[in-house]
Amino acid sequence: MKYHQLKAFLSVAEQGSIRAAARSLHLSQAALTKALKELETDLGVSLVLRTTRGVQLTAYGLRLRTRAQMIVSEMRRAEEDIAHLRSAGTGKVAVAITPTTAMSFLPAAYRAFRKRMPHAQVSFIEGFTGVALPRLREGSLDFVVAVVVEEQLAPEFDYFELYRSQSVIVARQDHPLSRSTTLAELVDAEWLLNPSPESSTRRLLDFFSEQGLPVPQRVVECPSFVIAHALLRGSDAIAALPEPLLDHPWVGDGLTVLPIIDPLPPIAIGVVTRRDSPLTPAASVLLDCLQEVTRARV
Structure with a gap:
Protein backbone atom coordinates (compact mmCIF):
# COMPACT_ATOMS: atom_id res chain seq x y z
CA MET A 1 0.00 0.00 0.00
CA LYS A 2 1.26 3.44 -0.91
CA TYR A 3 0.36 6.83 0.51
CA HIS A 4 -1.16 8.17 -2.71
CA GLN A 5 -3.25 5.01 -3.10
CA LEU A 6 -4.72 5.36 0.38
CA LYS A 7 -5.44 9.04 -0.20
CA ALA A 8 -7.23 8.18 -3.44
CA PHE A 9 -9.26 5.46 -1.72
CA LEU A 10 -10.25 7.73 1.19
CA SER A 11 -11.25 10.51 -1.18
CA VAL A 12 -13.48 8.12 -3.13
CA ALA A 13 -15.02 6.88 0.14
CA GLU A 14 -15.69 10.44 1.29
CA GLN A 15 -16.90 11.93 -1.99
CA GLY A 16 -18.95 8.95 -3.15
CA SER A 17 -17.82 9.16 -6.79
CA ILE A 18 -14.67 8.86 -8.86
CA ARG A 19 -15.25 12.24 -10.52
CA ALA A 20 -15.71 14.16 -7.27
CA ALA A 21 -12.75 12.40 -5.66
CA ALA A 22 -10.49 13.21 -8.61
CA ARG A 23 -11.57 16.83 -8.48
CA SER A 24 -10.88 17.10 -4.74
CA LEU A 25 -7.34 15.72 -5.21
CA HIS A 26 -6.69 17.73 -8.39
CA LEU A 27 -6.13 14.52 -10.37
CA SER A 28 -7.53 13.19 -13.59
CA GLN A 29 -10.15 10.47 -13.24
CA ALA A 30 -7.79 8.10 -15.03
CA ALA A 31 -4.98 8.74 -12.53
CA LEU A 32 -7.27 8.27 -9.53
CA THR A 33 -8.80 5.10 -10.98
CA LYS A 34 -5.31 3.71 -11.60
CA ALA A 35 -4.28 4.36 -7.98
CA LEU A 36 -7.44 2.68 -6.72
CA LYS A 37 -6.98 -0.33 -9.01
CA GLU A 38 -3.35 -0.71 -7.86
CA LEU A 39 -4.47 -0.71 -4.24
CA GLU A 40 -7.12 -3.36 -4.93
CA LEU A 57 -17.57 0.54 -0.25
CA THR A 58 -17.47 -3.24 -0.07
CA ALA A 59 -17.06 -5.01 3.27
CA TYR A 60 -13.30 -4.96 2.61
CA GLY A 61 -13.45 -1.25 1.83
CA LEU A 62 -15.36 -0.47 5.00
CA ARG A 63 -12.78 -2.35 7.08
CA LEU A 64 -9.86 -0.64 5.33
CA ARG A 65 -11.35 2.85 5.67
CA THR A 66 -10.76 3.20 9.42
CA ARG A 67 -7.19 1.90 9.21
CA ALA A 68 -6.44 4.01 6.16
CA GLN A 69 -7.64 7.16 7.93
CA MET A 70 -5.27 6.46 10.81
CA ILE A 71 -2.35 5.69 8.48
CA VAL A 72 -2.84 8.85 6.42
CA SER A 73 -3.23 10.94 9.57
CA GLU A 74 -0.02 9.56 11.06
CA MET A 75 1.87 10.19 7.80
CA ARG A 76 0.54 13.76 7.83
CA ARG A 77 1.80 14.17 11.38
CA ALA A 78 5.22 12.83 10.40
CA GLU A 79 5.40 15.33 7.54
CA GLU A 80 4.42 18.15 9.90
CA ASP A 81 7.08 17.15 12.44
CA ILE A 82 9.76 17.38 9.75
CA ALA A 83 8.33 20.62 8.36
CA HIS A 84 8.37 22.13 11.85
CA LEU A 85 12.02 21.23 12.31
CA ARG A 86 12.84 22.82 8.97
CA SER A 87 10.80 25.98 9.58
CA ALA A 88 9.55 26.78 13.08
CA GLY A 89 6.08 28.29 13.29
CA THR A 90 4.48 26.06 10.67
CA GLY A 91 2.33 22.95 10.97
CA LYS A 92 -1.32 22.01 11.37
CA VAL A 93 -3.57 21.45 14.37
CA ALA A 94 -7.22 20.35 14.51
CA VAL A 95 -8.99 20.45 17.86
CA ALA A 96 -12.47 20.03 19.32
CA LEU A 106 -9.46 29.85 24.03
CA PRO A 107 -9.09 33.47 22.81
CA ALA A 108 -6.14 34.20 25.14
CA ALA A 109 -4.61 30.80 24.45
CA TYR A 110 -4.98 31.31 20.70
CA ARG A 111 -3.28 34.72 20.84
CA ALA A 112 -0.35 33.14 22.70
CA PHE A 113 -0.28 30.28 20.18
CA ARG A 114 -0.16 32.68 17.23
CA LYS A 115 2.86 34.46 18.67
CA GLY A 127 -16.14 19.66 21.52
CA PHE A 128 -19.18 17.45 21.94
CA THR A 129 -17.82 13.96 22.53
CA GLY A 130 -20.30 12.11 20.30
CA VAL A 131 -18.77 13.83 17.29
CA ALA A 132 -15.28 14.60 18.56
CA LEU A 133 -14.10 11.21 19.86
CA PRO A 134 -14.74 9.30 16.60
CA ARG A 135 -12.78 11.97 14.74
CA LEU A 136 -9.98 11.76 17.31
CA ARG A 137 -9.93 7.99 16.87
CA GLU A 138 -9.61 8.22 13.10
CA GLY A 139 -6.87 10.86 13.37
CA SER A 140 -8.60 13.91 11.91
CA LEU A 141 -8.41 15.65 15.32
CA ASP A 142 -5.27 16.12 17.41
CA PHE A 143 -6.97 16.42 20.79
CA VAL A 144 -10.35 17.12 22.37
CA VAL A 145 -11.24 19.50 25.20
CA ALA A 146 -14.61 18.47 26.59
CA VAL A 147 -16.68 17.30 29.54
CA PRO A 155 -8.37 2.32 26.45
CA GLU A 156 -7.00 3.84 23.24
CA PHE A 157 -7.41 7.33 24.76
CA ASP A 158 -5.48 9.24 27.42
CA TYR A 159 -7.16 11.86 29.62
CA PHE A 160 -6.21 14.56 32.07
CA GLU A 161 -8.32 17.20 33.80
CA LEU A 162 -7.77 20.73 32.56
CA TYR A 163 -9.94 22.65 35.05
CA ARG A 164 -13.23 22.54 36.95
CA SER A 165 -16.26 24.76 36.58
CA GLN A 166 -19.38 25.31 38.68
CA SER A 167 -22.75 24.46 37.14
CA VAL A 168 -25.78 26.76 37.45
CA ILE A 169 -29.41 26.44 36.35
CA VAL A 170 -30.66 29.14 34.01
CA ALA A 171 -33.93 30.25 32.44
CA ARG A 172 -35.32 33.32 30.72
CA GLN A 173 -35.60 36.33 33.00
CA ASP A 174 -39.41 36.28 33.31
CA HIS A 175 -39.66 32.50 33.65
CA PRO A 176 -42.36 31.34 36.12
CA LEU A 177 -39.73 29.26 37.95
CA SER A 178 -37.11 32.01 38.09
CA ARG A 179 -37.39 32.31 41.89
CA LEU A 186 -37.78 21.88 39.05
CA VAL A 187 -38.78 18.21 38.71
CA ASP A 188 -41.71 19.01 36.42
CA ALA A 189 -39.89 21.67 34.38
CA GLU A 190 -38.93 21.19 30.73
CA TRP A 191 -35.17 20.61 30.51
CA LEU A 192 -32.84 21.12 27.57
CA LEU A 193 -30.37 18.28 27.48
CA ASN A 194 -27.23 17.60 25.47
CA PRO A 195 -27.67 13.84 24.81
CA SER A 196 -23.99 13.17 25.43
CA PRO A 197 -23.64 11.07 28.62
CA GLU A 198 -20.92 13.47 29.81
CA SER A 199 -22.96 16.67 29.46
CA SER A 200 -23.45 19.00 32.43
CA THR A 201 -27.24 18.67 32.24
CA ARG A 202 -27.04 14.86 32.17
CA ARG A 203 -24.84 14.97 35.27
CA LEU A 204 -27.35 17.27 36.97
CA LEU A 205 -30.30 15.00 36.17
CA ASP A 206 -28.37 12.10 37.68
CA PHE A 207 -27.91 14.33 40.72
CA PHE A 208 -31.71 14.42 41.21
CA SER A 209 -31.64 10.67 41.90
CA GLU A 210 -28.67 11.04 44.24
CA GLN A 211 -30.71 13.55 46.23
CA GLY A 212 -33.68 11.19 46.44
CA LEU A 213 -35.76 13.24 43.98
CA PRO A 214 -37.70 12.05 40.91
CA VAL A 215 -35.71 12.49 37.72
CA HIS A 229 -29.47 29.30 23.87
CA ALA A 230 -32.28 30.45 21.58
CA LEU A 231 -34.77 28.11 23.28
CA LEU A 232 -33.67 29.24 26.74
CA ARG A 233 -34.40 32.85 25.86
CA GLY A 234 -37.62 32.18 23.97
CA SER A 235 -39.41 29.34 25.76
CA ASP A 236 -40.12 27.88 29.20
CA ALA A 237 -37.24 25.40 28.93
CA ILE A 238 -34.46 25.50 31.54
CA ALA A 239 -30.95 24.07 31.48
CA ALA A 240 -27.75 23.64 33.43
CA LEU A 241 -24.81 25.64 32.09
CA PRO A 242 -21.23 26.10 33.23
CA GLU A 243 -21.18 29.40 35.16
CA PRO A 244 -18.31 31.02 33.16
CA LEU A 245 -20.48 31.02 30.03
CA LEU A 246 -22.74 33.65 31.59
CA ASP A 247 -19.85 36.11 31.86
CA HIS A 248 -20.29 36.77 28.14
CA PRO A 249 -22.98 39.40 27.50
CA TRP A 250 -24.51 37.70 24.47
CA VAL A 251 -24.88 34.47 26.46
CA GLY A 252 -26.15 35.90 29.72
CA ASP A 253 -28.35 38.60 28.18
CA GLY A 254 -32.00 37.74 28.75
CA LEU A 255 -31.22 34.84 31.09
CA THR A 256 -31.31 34.58 34.85
CA VAL A 257 -29.59 32.17 37.24
CA LEU A 258 -32.06 30.38 39.47
CA PRO A 259 -31.16 30.86 43.17
CA ILE A 260 -30.92 27.14 43.91
CA ILE A 261 -29.62 26.48 47.42
CA ASP A 262 -28.91 22.79 46.80
CA PRO A 263 -25.16 22.29 46.16
CA LEU A 264 -24.78 21.45 42.49
CA PRO A 265 -22.05 19.08 41.23
CA PRO A 266 -19.00 20.73 39.63
CA ILE A 267 -18.10 20.08 36.01
CA ALA A 268 -14.66 18.68 35.10
CA ILE A 269 -13.34 19.77 31.69
CA GLY A 270 -10.53 17.58 30.43
CA VAL A 271 -8.23 16.87 27.51
CA VAL A 272 -8.44 13.64 25.52
CA THR A 273 -5.62 12.45 23.25
CA ARG A 274 -4.85 9.26 21.38
CA ARG A 275 -2.56 7.06 23.45
CA ASP A 276 -0.68 5.65 20.46
CA SER A 277 -0.10 8.94 18.64
CA PRO A 278 2.18 11.70 19.95
CA LEU A 279 0.98 15.26 19.40
CA THR A 280 2.42 17.24 16.52
CA PRO A 281 4.50 20.32 17.42
CA ALA A 282 1.58 22.63 16.57
CA ALA A 283 -0.85 20.62 18.69
CA SER A 284 1.62 20.51 21.59
CA VAL A 285 2.08 24.29 21.50
CA LEU A 286 -1.67 24.96 21.43
CA LEU A 287 -2.26 22.58 24.33
CA ASP A 288 0.57 24.23 26.30
CA CYS A 289 -1.04 27.63 25.72
CA LEU A 290 -4.42 26.36 26.93
CA GLN A 291 -2.86 24.92 30.06
CA GLU A 292 -0.99 28.14 30.79
CA VAL A 293 -4.16 30.24 30.47
CA THR A 294 -6.33 27.93 32.58
CA ARG A 295 -3.67 27.68 35.31
CA ALA A 296 -3.44 31.48 35.45
CA ARG A 297 -7.21 32.01 35.73
CA VAL A 298 -8.60 29.07 37.68
Missing part, protein backbone atom coordinates in the same frame (compact mmCIF):
# COMPACT_ATOMS: atom_id res chain seq x y z
CA THR A 41 -4.53 -5.44 -6.78
CA ASP A 42 -2.04 -5.17 -3.91
CA LEU A 43 -4.68 -6.29 -1.40
CA GLY A 44 -6.26 -8.89 -3.67
CA VAL A 45 -9.82 -7.69 -2.97
CA SER A 46 -12.39 -5.31 -4.39
CA LEU A 47 -12.73 -2.18 -2.25
CA VAL A 48 -15.50 -0.29 -4.06
CA LEU A 49 -18.57 -1.15 -6.09
CA ARG A 50 -19.27 1.13 -9.03
CA THR A 51 -22.97 1.87 -9.56
CA THR A 52 -25.00 4.28 -11.67
CA ARG A 53 -25.33 6.47 -8.56
CA GLY A 54 -21.64 6.55 -7.70
CA VAL A 55 -19.53 4.15 -5.69
CA GLN A 56 -20.13 2.17 -2.52
CA ILE A 97 -13.22 22.56 22.06
CA THR A 98 -16.24 22.63 24.36
CA PRO A 99 -18.15 25.96 24.13
CA THR A 100 -17.33 26.83 27.75
CA THR A 101 -13.60 26.58 27.14
CA ALA A 102 -13.88 28.26 23.75
CA MET A 103 -15.51 31.33 25.24
CA SER A 104 -13.55 31.46 28.49
CA PHE A 105 -9.96 30.48 27.74
CA ARG A 116 4.72 31.16 18.79
CA MET A 117 3.37 29.60 15.59
CA PRO A 118 2.27 32.43 13.28
CA HIS A 119 2.03 30.31 10.13
CA ALA A 120 0.36 27.16 11.46
CA GLN A 121 -2.96 26.04 9.98
CA VAL A 122 -5.67 25.70 12.62
CA SER A 123 -9.08 24.00 12.64
CA PHE A 124 -11.64 24.09 15.47
CA ILE A 125 -14.95 22.30 16.00
CA GLU A 126 -17.28 22.24 19.01
CA VAL A 148 -15.69 13.63 29.70
CA VAL A 149 -16.27 10.77 32.11
CA GLU A 150 -12.78 9.30 32.28
CA GLU A 151 -13.98 5.86 33.33
CA GLN A 152 -16.08 5.57 30.16
CA LEU A 153 -13.22 6.30 27.76
CA ALA A 154 -11.90 3.52 25.55
CA SER A 180 -37.13 28.60 42.60
CA THR A 181 -34.64 27.77 45.34
CA THR A 182 -34.65 23.95 45.38
CA LEU A 183 -34.24 21.19 42.85
CA ALA A 184 -37.53 19.69 44.01
CA GLU A 185 -39.33 22.67 42.45
CA PRO A 216 -37.29 15.11 35.41
CA GLN A 217 -39.16 13.48 32.54
CA ARG A 218 -39.80 16.48 30.30
CA VAL A 219 -36.50 16.50 28.45
CA VAL A 220 -35.66 17.99 25.05
CA GLU A 221 -32.45 16.66 23.51
CA CYS A 222 -30.42 19.48 22.00
CA PRO A 223 -26.68 19.02 21.30
CA SER A 224 -26.37 22.48 19.72
CA PHE A 225 -25.36 25.31 22.05
CA VAL A 226 -26.76 27.95 19.68
CA ILE A 227 -30.17 26.25 19.45
CA ALA A 228 -30.26 25.64 23.21
